[in-house]
Amino acid sequence: MTHGLTEAQFLEMAASFLGPFYIALAAMNGLAAFYLWRTNQMKTWFKLPIPFVGKSVNVTNALVWLAVGIVFAILAAVAGSGLASWAxxxxxxxxxxxxxxxxxxxxxxxxxxxxxxxxxxxxxxxxxxxxxxxxxxxxxxxxxxxxxxxxxxxxxxxxxxxxxxxxxxxxxxxxxxxxxxxxxxxxxxxxxxxxxxxxxxxxxxxxxxxxxxxxxxxxxxxxxxxxxxxPAPLEEAASSVKTPNxxxxxxxxxxxxxxxxxxxxxxxxxxxxxxxxxxxxxxxxxxxxxxxxxxxxxxxxxxxxxxxxxxxxxxxxxxxxxxxxxxxxxxxxxxxxxxxxxxxxxALNNVNLAEYFWERGLGMSLPATPELLWLSDLLRPFGQFFSILFGRELPGTLLVLGYFVALPPILAVFVMPGFYKRMGFLRFMVLANLMLFMASLPIKMVLRWVFNLKYLISIPEFFFNF
Amino acid sequence: MPGLGEIIRESQIWKSIFRHPMPLDRRNRIVVMLTNFFLHLHPVSIKKQGIALSYTWCMGGVTFFLFLVETVTGVLLMFYYRPTVEWAYTDIQMLRDVHSLGILREIHRWGAHAMVITVWLHMYRVFLTGSYKPPREFNWVIGVFLLLLTLLLSFTGYLLPWDQLAVWAITVGSNMARATPILGHEGPGQQLLTLGGVDMITNASDARFALLGAREVGEETLNRFYILHCIAIPLAVALLLAIHFWRVRKDGGISGPL
Known part of the structure; x- marks a missing residue:
C-alpha cells in the first residue's frame, strides 16, 4: 500500500489522515467537557494556585477534558502539517x-x-x-x-x-x-x-x-x-501460482x-x-x-x-x-x-512427547510400528492405529485420557461438588468436557513455550496429532 | 377546499392500503401496530427500559438492518457481476472504475464486515444480560445458527471478487476441511474407510471436495459459492430470522428483570 512511496510521500499520506483524526478527538473531548458543564456534573479535582495573585482556580473534570481537547487540536495542527516526527x-x-x-x-x-x-x-x-x-x-x-x-x-x-x-x-x-x-x-x-x-x-x-x-x-x-x-479491498487478479506470504x-x-x-x-x-x-x-x-x-x-x-x-x-x-x-x-x-x-x-525445534519419553528419558529408540500382517486388510489399519496409540504414544495417550476421562469425576467430587449436585451427571460432564477442551489451548501454549512440546500424541501415519 | 394531503388520505386507494387514520392519537397508535404487516413484528407497548440504548445497544436491530442493506445492494450487484473465472474480477473492477453506482460494492463489502461485528456485539449483550436464560434458551440456539450463517455468508462472499485476497483466503480456509476426521483425505481416520483395499476418501471425494466442487479453488468453487452466497444461505437466514423474531415475542418480548 505504501509500497514505492518515498518517506516524504508517506508522511504526507499519514498527515492527510491524522489531521481529521486528531480534530475528531479534540471535538470528542470538547463535547465531553460541554456535556459535563451543561448537565452540572462538574467536579473539582484539585485547586491550582495562581502565582503572585494569591487566588486559586478550581480545576474541574470539564476543564481537564477541555485541556485534553486543546492538546489534540494542537496535535492535529502538528501532525496535519506534516511534522509527523513530532507527533x-x-x-x-x-x-x-x-x-x-x-x-x-x-x-x-x-x-x-x-x-x-x-x-x-x-x-x-x-x-x-x-x-x-x-x-x-x-x-x-x-x-x-x-x-x-x-x-x-x-x-x-x-x-x-x-x-x-x-x-x-x-x-x-x-x-x-x-x-x-x-x-x-x-x-x-x-x-x-x-x-x-x-x-x-x-x-x-x-x-x-x-x-x-x-x-x-x-x-x-x-x-x-x-x-x-x-475503498473496499481489491487486490490484483487471482493467480494460482503467486502464493501470498x-x-x-x-x-x-x-x-x-x-x-x-x-x-x-x-x-x-x-x-x-x-x-x-x-x-x-x-x-x-x-x-x-x-x-x-x-x-x-x-x-x-x-x-x-x-x-x-x-x-x-x-x-x-x-x-x-x-x-x-x-x-x-x-x-x-x-x-x-x-x-x-x-x-x-x-528456529523451530519442537519435540514430541514420545521422543522426550523414549529417546531422552529412557535413552532408547522409538518403538517400531507393528506390521500386523495376520489381520485382514479391513482391520489392519485399526490394529496398527491402536497399537501405536497404546505403544509408542502411550505416555501422551495416558495424559490425554487422564485429562478428559479422569479429570471430570475428580472435578465433580473435589473441586465443584456444588455444581455436580445441582447439574446432574450428564450436564456436568458436558460442562466439564467443554471447559477442558477450552483450557487445552492455553495448556498447549504453555507446554510449547516452556518445553518446546510439539504434540502430546503424534501419529502422522494416520494424520492423528494432538 | 380540502388540501392535497387530505384528498390523498380520503381516497379509496389510500384507505385500501392503510386501514386506519394517521397514528396521531393513542387509539390509532395502537391500531397502527396491529394492522400494519411490517409493524406487527413489534408489540403495541413496551417497558421503557426495554428500549433504552444503554441496555439493548440496538445491535440486534442494526444487524437485521445490515442484512437488509446487504440484500438490496447484493441484488443490485448481481446485475453487474458474472460468476465466472473469466469475468468475475473484471466486473468488480468495472464497478470500481466505470459504473456510476459502483459505490454499492463498497457498501456491500463494508456492510458485511460490520454485520459480523454487530452479530458478535448483539450476542455479547445477550450473554451479559443473561437473556439466554429460560424461557429464551432455544432462541439463543437459533441465534448461534444465525451467527454461523452470517460467517458463512461472509466467507462465501469473500471469494466472489476473485482477487488474490479472495482466492487465497478461501484456499487457506477450505484447506481445513482436508483434515476433517474420517471425511477429509488428510484427516485422522481417513484410512479406515476403504472398500476392497481402495481408499474411499481421496482428494476427489472428501469434505473439501464437497465444499469446493473441485480439487482446487476454481471455476466450480466460484459457481458453488455464488449460489450459496446469493440464494441458499440468504433463504436459510430469512427463515431463521423470522423464527428468531417470532420467538422474541412469544418468549415474552425483550428481556428484563422480573
Whole structure:
C-alpha cells in the first residue's frame, strides 16, 4: 500500500489522515467537557494556585477534558502539517516495544490485563478513568500511524474492521461493566437493578419506531461515508501460482488459524470450531443459575461471566488481533512497528512427547510400528492405529485420557461438588468436557513455550496429532 | 377546499392500503401496530427500559438492518457481476472504475464486515444480560445458527471478487476441511474407510471436495459459492430470522428483570 512511496510521500499520506483524526478527538473531548458543564456534573479535582495573585482556580473534570481537547487540536495542527516526527512515538520506544513483544508476552500480557481489569473493575469503570484510557487508546493509534510498518498493517483495508472491533468492544465492555458494577452495589443494598427502574410502559409508536428510524438513517449515512472514504479491498487478479506470504483466512477466522500453531488442522480447523458452536448452543442448558436474567450483573453470576469473558475476549478476539496484525510472513511474530521481512528465520525445534519419553528419558529408540500382517486388510489399519496409540504414544495417550476421562469425576467430587449436585451427571460432564477442551489451548501454549512440546500424541501415519 | 394531503388520505386507494387514520392519537397508535404487516413484528407497548440504548445497544436491530442493506445492494450487484473465472474480477473492477453506482460494492463489502461485528456485539449483550436464560434458551440456539450463517455468508462472499485476497483466503480456509476426521483425505481416520483395499476418501471425494466442487479453488468453487452466497444461505437466514423474531415475542418480548 505504501509500497514505492518515498518517506516524504508517506508522511504526507499519514498527515492527510491524522489531521481529521486528531480534530475528531479534540471535538470528542470538547463535547465531553460541554456535556459535563451543561448537565452540572462538574467536579473539582484539585485547586491550582495562581502565582503572585494569591487566588486559586478550581480545576474541574470539564476543564481537564477541555485541556485534553486543546492538546489534540494542537496535535492535529502538528501532525496535519506534516511534522509527523513530532507527533509520533520515539524511535527508542518503538524498538523497545518490538523487542519486548512476542507470542508469549502478548498472550500472557493480555490475560493478566483482563484479570486486572476484572478484579479492579470498580476503579476502571469510573468515568474519568475509563475516559482517560479511551483517550490513551486513540492517542496510541494516532502516534503509531506515523510509523510506516504500523500504518501498513493497520490501514490495510481488510484490517480496518478489526481496529473498529477493538474500539467498539472496549466501549461496550465498559458500558456493560459499569452497569453491572452499579447493579451489584444496588443489589447488595437491597435495591432492584437499574433495569427495574423504568418499569412504566410506553407505546411502541412513536417511542420505539422513531428510535429505529433514526438508527437506520444514521447507519445508512455512516455506511455511505465509510464507502466513500475508504475503498473496499481489491487486490490484483487471482493467480494460482503467486502464493501470498502470509496467506491468511478472512479476519474473523484468524483466531482459528492462530490455533494452527499449537494444533493440527483437524483440531484447529474442524473439531474445535465445531465444539465452539456446540458449546455456545449448550450455554443456556448448562447455566443453571436462575439469577441475572434481564439485567447486567457480575456478582450474581461470576462463574459464567468469567468463563465467557475469557473465551470471547481472550481466546477469540485477542487471538484474532494477534493473527491479523502481528503475524507476518511464514506466520512469524512481528512487533507492531517491525518490518514484515519474509526472510526472518525463527528456529523451530519442537519435540514430541514420545521422543522426550523414549529417546531422552529412557535413552532408547522409538518403538517400531507393528506390521500386523495376520489381520485382514479391513482391520489392519485399526490394529496398527491402536497399537501405536497404546505403544509408542502411550505416555501422551495416558495424559490425554487422564485429562478428559479422569479429570471430570475428580472435578465433580473435589473441586465443584456444588455444581455436580445441582447439574446432574450428564450436564456436568458436558460442562466439564467443554471447559477442558477450552483450557487445552492455553495448556498447549504453555507446554510449547516452556518445553518446546510439539504434540502430546503424534501419529502422522494416520494424520492423528494432538 | 380540502388540501392535497387530505384528498390523498380520503381516497379509496389510500384507505385500501392503510386501514386506519394517521397514528396521531393513542387509539390509532395502537391500531397502527396491529394492522400494519411490517409493524406487527413489534408489540403495541413496551417497558421503557426495554428500549433504552444503554441496555439493548440496538445491535440486534442494526444487524437485521445490515442484512437488509446487504440484500438490496447484493441484488443490485448481481446485475453487474458474472460468476465466472473469466469475468468475475473484471466486473468488480468495472464497478470500481466505470459504473456510476459502483459505490454499492463498497457498501456491500463494508456492510458485511460490520454485520459480523454487530452479530458478535448483539450476542455479547445477550450473554451479559443473561437473556439466554429460560424461557429464551432455544432462541439463543437459533441465534448461534444465525451467527454461523452470517460467517458463512461472509466467507462465501469473500471469494466472489476473485482477487488474490479472495482466492487465497478461501484456499487457506477450505484447506481445513482436508483434515476433517474420517471425511477429509488428510484427516485422522481417513484410512479406515476403504472398500476392497481402495481408499474411499481421496482428494476427489472428501469434505473439501464437497465444499469446493473441485480439487482446487476454481471455476466450480466460484459457481458453488455464488449460489450459496446469493440464494441458499440468504433463504436459510430469512427463515431463521423470522423464527428468531417470532420467538422474541412469544418468549415474552425483550428481556428484563422480573
Amino acid at each position: 509520533s512515538l520515539p524511535e527508542s520506544w518503538r524498538e523497545a516495544i518490538n523487542k519486548g513483544t512476542g507470542p508469549v508476552i502478548y498472550s500472557v500480557g493480555t490475560s493478566v490485563g483482563l484479570v486486572v481489569l476484572y478484579f479492579c473493575r470498580g476503579f476502571f469503570v469510573r468515568p474519568a478513568v475509563a475516559w482517560s484510557i479511551w483517550n490513551l487508546m486513540w492517542l496510541f493509534l494516532g502516534l503509531s500511524m506515523t510509523d510506516r510498518d504500523f500504518y501498513e498493517i493497520v490501514a490495510k483495508p481488510d484490517n480496518v474492521p478489526i481496529v473498529m472491533l477493538v474500539f467498539l468492544l472496549a466501549f461496550f465492555t465498559w458500558l456493560a461493566t459499569s452497569r453491572a458494577v452499579e447493579n451489584d452495589k444496588r443489589i447488595e443494598n437491597g435495591e432492584p437493578p437499574l433495569e427495574k427502574l423504568d418499569n412504566e410502559k410506553v407505546l411502541v409508536w412513536p417511542d420505539l419506531v422513531y428510535i429505529e428510524l433514526i438508527c437506520m438513517i444514521a447507519l445508512t449515512a455512516f455506511l455511505i461515508f465509510w464507502a466513500i472514504a475508504l 502470509p496467506s491468511k483466512a478472512p479476519w474473523y477466522f484468524l483466531g482459528l488459524q492462530e490455533m494452527l500453531v499449537y494444533y493440527d488442522p483437524w483440531m484447529a480447523g474442524v473439531v474445535l470450531p465445531s465444539l465452539i458452536v456446540a458449546g455456545l448452543m449448550a450455554i443456556p442448558y448448562i447455566d443453571f443459575n436462575k439469577k441475572g436474567n434481564g439485567y447486567y450483573t457480575i456478582k450474581e453470576r461470576r462463574f459464567s461471566y468469567a468463563v465467557f469473558q475469557f473465551g470471547f475476549l481472550e481466546m477469540w478476539v485477542t487471538l484474532i488481533v494477534l493473527g491479523t496484525l502481528l503475524r507476518g510472513p511464514n506466520w512469524n511474530f512481528f512487533g507492531p512497528y517491525e518490518h514484515w521481512d519474509a526472510h526472518k528465520v525463527e
